[in-house]
Amino acid sequence: MNKDRLEGAAKQAKGAVKETVGKAIGDAKLTAEGKSDKVEGKIQNAVGSIKDTLKP
Known part of the structure:
Protein backbone atom coordinates (compact mmCIF):
# COMPACT_ATOMS: atom_id res chain seq x y z
CA MET A 1 0.00 0.00 0.00
CA ASN A 2 1.43 3.36 -0.95
CA LYS A 3 0.96 6.95 0.16
CA ASP A 4 -1.71 7.72 -2.46
CA ARG A 5 -3.93 4.88 -1.31
CA LEU A 6 -3.67 5.93 2.34
CA GLU A 7 -4.36 9.59 1.60
CA GLY A 8 -7.21 8.64 -0.70
CA ALA A 9 -8.84 6.53 1.99
CA ILE A 25 -27.50 20.41 9.83
CA GLY A 26 -28.97 21.30 6.44
CA ASP A 27 -25.78 22.87 5.08
CA ALA A 28 -25.78 22.33 1.30
CA LYS A 29 -22.24 23.71 0.92
CA LEU A 30 -20.79 21.31 3.48
CA THR A 31 -22.66 18.41 1.90
CA ALA A 32 -21.26 19.32 -1.52
CA GLU A 33 -17.73 19.63 -0.10
CA GLY A 34 -18.10 16.20 1.46
CA LYS A 35 -19.19 14.64 -1.83
CA SER A 36 -16.28 16.35 -3.59
CA ASP A 37 -13.79 15.06 -1.01
CA LYS A 38 -15.16 11.53 -1.39
CA VAL A 39 -14.71 11.65 -5.17
CA GLU A 40 -11.16 13.04 -4.82
CA GLY A 41 -10.37 10.27 -2.35
CA LYS A 42 -11.69 7.57 -4.68
CA ILE A 43 -9.61 8.92 -7.56
CA GLN A 44 -6.47 9.16 -5.44
CA ASN A 45 -7.04 5.66 -4.11
CA ALA A 46 -7.42 4.36 -7.68
CA VAL A 47 -4.17 6.06 -8.72
CA GLY A 48 -2.41 4.44 -5.78
CA SER A 49 -3.84 1.08 -6.74
CA ILE A 50 -2.53 1.47 -10.29
CA LYS A 51 0.90 2.45 -8.97
CA ASP A 52 0.92 -0.65 -6.75
CA THR A 53 0.02 -2.82 -9.73
CA LEU A 54 2.80 -1.36 -11.87
CA LYS A 55 5.46 -1.72 -9.18
CA PRO A 56 7.83 -4.62 -9.76
Missing part, protein backbone atom coordinates in the same frame (compact mmCIF):
# COMPACT_ATOMS: atom_id res chain seq x y z
CA ALA A 10 -8.46 9.38 4.48
CA LYS A 11 -10.07 11.85 2.06
CA GLN A 12 -12.96 9.47 1.49
CA ALA A 13 -13.54 9.16 5.23
CA LYS A 14 -13.30 12.91 5.76
CA GLY A 15 -15.70 13.49 2.88
CA ALA A 16 -18.21 11.01 4.29
CA VAL A 17 -18.15 12.80 7.64
CA LYS A 18 -18.56 16.23 6.02
CA GLU A 19 -21.42 14.98 3.86
CA THR A 20 -23.23 13.42 6.84
CA VAL A 21 -22.80 16.49 9.02
CA GLY A 22 -23.88 18.75 6.16
CA LYS A 23 -27.06 16.73 5.66
CA ALA A 24 -27.75 16.66 9.41
Whole structure:
Protein backbone atom coordinates (compact mmCIF):
# COMPACT_ATOMS: atom_id res chain seq x y z
CA MET A 1 0.00 0.00 0.00
CA ASN A 2 1.43 3.36 -0.95
CA LYS A 3 0.96 6.95 0.16
CA ASP A 4 -1.71 7.72 -2.46
CA ARG A 5 -3.93 4.88 -1.31
CA LEU A 6 -3.67 5.93 2.34
CA GLU A 7 -4.36 9.59 1.60
CA GLY A 8 -7.21 8.64 -0.70
CA ALA A 9 -8.84 6.53 1.99
CA ALA A 10 -8.46 9.38 4.48
CA LYS A 11 -10.07 11.85 2.06
CA GLN A 12 -12.96 9.47 1.49
CA ALA A 13 -13.54 9.16 5.23
CA LYS A 14 -13.30 12.91 5.76
CA GLY A 15 -15.70 13.49 2.88
CA ALA A 16 -18.21 11.01 4.29
CA VAL A 17 -18.15 12.80 7.64
CA LYS A 18 -18.56 16.23 6.02
CA GLU A 19 -21.42 14.98 3.86
CA THR A 20 -23.23 13.42 6.84
CA VAL A 21 -22.80 16.49 9.02
CA GLY A 22 -23.88 18.75 6.16
CA LYS A 23 -27.06 16.73 5.66
CA ALA A 24 -27.75 16.66 9.41
CA ILE A 25 -27.50 20.41 9.83
CA GLY A 26 -28.97 21.30 6.44
CA ASP A 27 -25.78 22.87 5.08
CA ALA A 28 -25.78 22.33 1.30
CA LYS A 29 -22.24 23.71 0.92
CA LEU A 30 -20.79 21.31 3.48
CA THR A 31 -22.66 18.41 1.90
CA ALA A 32 -21.26 19.32 -1.52
CA GLU A 33 -17.73 19.63 -0.10
CA GLY A 34 -18.10 16.20 1.46
CA LYS A 35 -19.19 14.64 -1.83
CA SER A 36 -16.28 16.35 -3.59
CA ASP A 37 -13.79 15.06 -1.01
CA LYS A 38 -15.16 11.53 -1.39
CA VAL A 39 -14.71 11.65 -5.17
CA GLU A 40 -11.16 13.04 -4.82
CA GLY A 41 -10.37 10.27 -2.35
CA LYS A 42 -11.69 7.57 -4.68
CA ILE A 43 -9.61 8.92 -7.56
CA GLN A 44 -6.47 9.16 -5.44
CA ASN A 45 -7.04 5.66 -4.11
CA ALA A 46 -7.42 4.36 -7.68
CA VAL A 47 -4.17 6.06 -8.72
CA GLY A 48 -2.41 4.44 -5.78
CA SER A 49 -3.84 1.08 -6.74
CA ILE A 50 -2.53 1.47 -10.29
CA LYS A 51 0.90 2.45 -8.97
CA ASP A 52 0.92 -0.65 -6.75
CA THR A 53 0.02 -2.82 -9.73
CA LEU A 54 2.80 -1.36 -11.87
CA LYS A 55 5.46 -1.72 -9.18
CA PRO A 56 7.83 -4.62 -9.76
